[in-house]
Amino acid sequence: MLTGKEKIIPVLAMTVLLIGIVATVYVNALENNTKGPDNFFTINGNKLSFESLSETTQEITIETDEGNKTGLSLEGIITESGISCPSCYRYTFKASDPYQQTVSWNEVKTGILTYSQEYNLRVYFPNIAHTFWVYDLIEIEVNEV
Amino acid sequence: MNDKMKLFAGIILFGSLWGFSEVIIGSSLSGAGLPSGMIMTGIFALAFLVISRMFYKQPGMQIGMGLVAGGLRMFNPFVGCHVCSALAIMSEGLIFELIWHKLSFDLKELKTPTLQISMGILSAYIVYVGGYIVTQVVTPVVAGTGFFVENLIAFMPQILASGLIPALLGAVTLPIILQAKRLDLKIKDTLYYPTAIGISIFCWAFVLGTWFLFAA
Numbered sequence: 001m002l003t004g005k006e007k008i009i010p011v012l013a014m015t016v017l018l019i020g021i022v023a024t025v026y027v028n029a030l031e032n033n034t035k036g037p038d039n040f041f042t043i044n045g046n047k048l049s050f051e052s053l054s055e056t057t058q059e060i061t062i063e064t065d066e067g068n069k070t071g072l073s074l075e076g077i078i079t080e081s082g083i084s085c086p087s088c089y090r091y092t093f094k095a096s097d098p099y100q101q102t103v104s105w106n107e108v109k110t111g112i113l114t115y116s117q118e119y120n121l122r123v124y125f126p127n128i129a130h131t132f133w134v135y136d137l138i139e140i141e142v143n144e145v
Numbered sequence: 146m147n148d149k150m151k152l153f154a155g156i157i158l159f160g161s162l163w164g165f166s167e168v169i170i171g172s173s174l175s176g177a178g179l180p181s182g183m184i185m186t187g188i189f190a191l192a193f194l195v196i197s198r199m200f201y202k203q204p205g206m207q208i209g210m211g212l213v214a215g216g217l218r219m220f221n222p223f224v225g226c227h228v229c230s231a232l233a234i235m236s237e238g239l240i241f242e243l244i245w246h247k248l249s250f251d252l253k254e255l256k257t258p259t260l261q262i263s264m265g266i267l268s269a270y271i272v273y274v275g276g277y278i279v280t281q282v283v284t285p286v287v288a289g290t291g292f293f294v295e296n297l298i299a300f301m302p303q304i305l306a307s308g309l310i311p312a313l314l315g316a317v318t319l320p321i322i323l324q325a326k327r328l329d330l331k332i333k334d335t336l337y338y339p340t341a342i343g344i345s346i347f348c349w350a351f352v353l354g355t356w357f358l359f360a361a
Contacts, residue, residue: 013263020309130226
């Protein structure tokens, strides 16, 4: 005779498997429908390319716990995008997968944007956890604090 | 007193073994391009958690193991998000404890292969996904940037999908580990304490030594 636990454990296991399978199908469908990563991203709806920014934005090197990283200053990119009061906003870095992380202007000021074959567009910050190093970046969303 | 000392030594021993495997084996898997977090949870974490529960039969032990393993993971000399991984491991111990607290310590409920496979799926999936969610919530708070729920919601499908591989690994791991129930391991105190302390010291010395060599 099966007890309550013996009945419910297989049901719960099937449920989590189903959740995992449905989520996997959804994620794969989403990836197929997302435009392939390139070196373009948007800030506040304005589409920018890494190449064009390279000509106008200062390149800086920051020290991280994975060594020195060189890229375009995020402070410069935000300033050039026409945001008049950068400290009045917080910034959400969105990836194509769609991972996203939000940081304040204090963090943005210290960060850089890089481009590589491995990670496409990627941001690095020297003083906060790697979880904020968003790669496959497609958008920087600017929100009021 | 003696039982408490034995439990404490067991927490340090199994926590150190778990943390050691996360740092050394996990980093090697990651370096080989494999999904290390999923494999570590679906096989190693589940194995250490279930074995320790089977042999010590003490509530709260797996929470302690998670704290020890997470602490050791902070000293990972290799690349990665140390804070996130340490938080994930610590929360995995707690989540495991919550899932298993309704089961008896002799695990008499898991007598059929179907129940063993089901419990493996359930444990690995919830432990992995739960740990992932905890890191997404706590890491921004620890980092001082603040937690934004919309960031978690946007990534939730990926988090739920990422639990599938650990769940499938858990389905295989748990029935294998439960075979160890047949072993009647008895070890004298004179041998238990030196072995537990020796293995724990080795794990910590190896990780800290590598950390000093590569990172410091």
